[in-house]
Amino acid sequence: MTKGIYLDNSTTTRPSNQSISKMMPFFTERWGHPSQPHQMGQTLYPALAESYKALYTLLGANEKDSFVFTSSGAEAINHVIQSAYMDISLSTGRNQFITSNIDEAPGIMAIGRLEHEGCVGKMVDADEHGKITPQSIADAITPRTALVSLDWANGLTGVIHPVGEIAHICEERGIPLHIDASHVLGKLFFELNDTGASFITFNGDHLHAPKGTGGLWIKEGVKCSPFILGGIEQGGLRAGSYNIPGLVALGNAATELLDSRDLMCTEVARLRNKLEEGIQKGFPRSVIFFKEEERLPHITAIGFPGISNEALLYALNRKGVYACIGGGSFQQIGLILAGSKVPGPLAHSAISFSLSRETTEEEIDKAIEITVEAANKLSKMSAALGAA
């Protein structure tokens, strides 16, 4: 099943063995609910406290900040955007929501929903380096802006946006900034204050935690109404069955993420670079997108001119190399690159590879060999078809 070479960690990651084994007792023995005033509920508190502590440590949060444990990153993003509408738009009339044309679907679509409520979505375009510039945000802001919502980095190209500078602009204008950090956590050293964000969200299954987990950090003093209503759980910020096993697994994943951050930024970056160099050597026409930009250490988007990325993805899959061209909550990589001014045919030839701390040198060597062979084969076929 998992014998393939898994280079699609931006879509989902393998849950860590330790996180899974730590969650198990909460399925089989400690399955109470924290709202229960009897022993089955009350004995859960130490595990809850430990998990939250690990998550606060991962984020560098201070104890007066709030944290909402959610079922996914998408839920957390919907939460922030719906709450900004409730907390800001309804009371102040500020009804413009800014995001980018290369953001993932949850933010774009949650803002889209608000357009039915009289709000206005504004999508700023990425520049030719795949980046959202502070200037583009400054230009988009109006006196009616309620929220700026951006991915911290693009999960398919790896390009890191200058959120600190963007936050500075937002702060000057009194506008809260939401950043989705799903692809960034555990791969980037940062000081939470330097991000300048009011809200940070993330998806647990990008962080070697199991599916059905996610988080929303809320800066001290910032209002954020609940999204799922119905009780006093989580300080009234999220009702619904409190997935304690998932929270325990996510807390453990947070600790492991910090422990592996050095590895991600050195060894995994080296393997990513090796993959790029190997593919460029074996298929010289290939294009490494945004190589000169500040990128996450584990992601690369590579164009294979003259080849359809769908055909290449299919060929790689057959040989056991699992990569990504978008889909799910991502936009298609062709659209993301085209949104960054990459010409259409080249954009639609691109494949994204994303490594993890579990990726081995042997896997990368093999992936280079398979990718180069498949690209050359498809290239000949395309040329033959073109000549026919």
Next chain:
Amino acid sequence: MTKGIYLDNSTTTRPSNQSISKMMPFFTERWGHPSQPHQMGQTLYPALAESYKALYTLLGANEKDSFVFTSSGAEAINHVIQSAYMDISLSTGRNQFITSNIDEAPGIMAIGRLEHEGCVGKMVDADEHGKITPQSIADAITPRTALVSLDWANGLTGVIHPVGEIAHICEERGIPLHIDASHVLGKLFFELNDTGASFITFNGDHLHAPKGTGGLWIKEGVKCSPFILGGIEQGGLRAGSYNIPGLVALGNAATELLDSRDLMCTEVARLRNKLEEGIQKGFPRSVIFFKEEERLPHITAIGFPGISNEALLYALNRKGVYACIGGGSFQQIGLILAGSKVPGPLAHSAISFSLSRETTEEEIDKAIEITVEAANKLSKMSAALGAA
């Protein structure tokens, strides 16, 4: 840890061993995401199909109906109510939402949120039998009613509401009906068509599935916009990391629920009755609420006149009997009973006991003994304090 006598199954149930063991491979081996067009995602489809089939069978749904797998019953309820606002109120101006004064918090609070958007919540009162009557719903409906949203049965008293008759009224007036079936599934024989509902929701952790699972059934042809937006997962009805292990566990729980329904309606009902009789015999002043009504087989609410239910709950907990006085997503049982015209002091003396298919005769015998002893002891203390 689980050595106690667990009679709080209306708050949460023990996940079944089989459901947990069936979900495990989806944490450790088959951890892909169905949106992945490569093998890691594609091999998940048989398990998905099997799980949905089990859930459709549990509900008696037909294949053209829709089903959304959610992270909880609360999410499902928020989904229905927010969608009704988007799909009905925004386009037709119908802005009144009806629920009851004894419903659980998610429905009441989700409707409360809509009041900020110019909607009107209407809470129908239960009658003196703990029941929501068709007449009360008929009286509440206006030409502006958008949705009627009710719990099928009360999870603390066990009283079953006449949803078929209520649905008939709603149908005549062209109003969709949402029913939460969390406490009913696996405990009641029903034909889905007879319920007349447009939406049915439930919480997985009431059904021996793990926490972080829930469901929303949508009748064929009924519109229901997504609540968590951001992708094409689940036919576009719910974005966010698709918790496949949870879905597999919920599917298995659905099958087990059907298998144990006879047992719930006979043996578990007998044990519930035995508990009631035993307590009444040992503490003759006790009051079994709504005993003559149609009730779920596994729930009883018992009043202990002259005793504070908090004190009794605490005493029972110390002796290892775990029961419930509300809280979490429930209202306090005192409020629910007061909402059904039970006098305040008696209402606030009540405790709810909820059995499961795992409850044994030995446990019930022991629970009777402990409860009777604790009630008599507290009663003497109260009398002494009263006399002092």
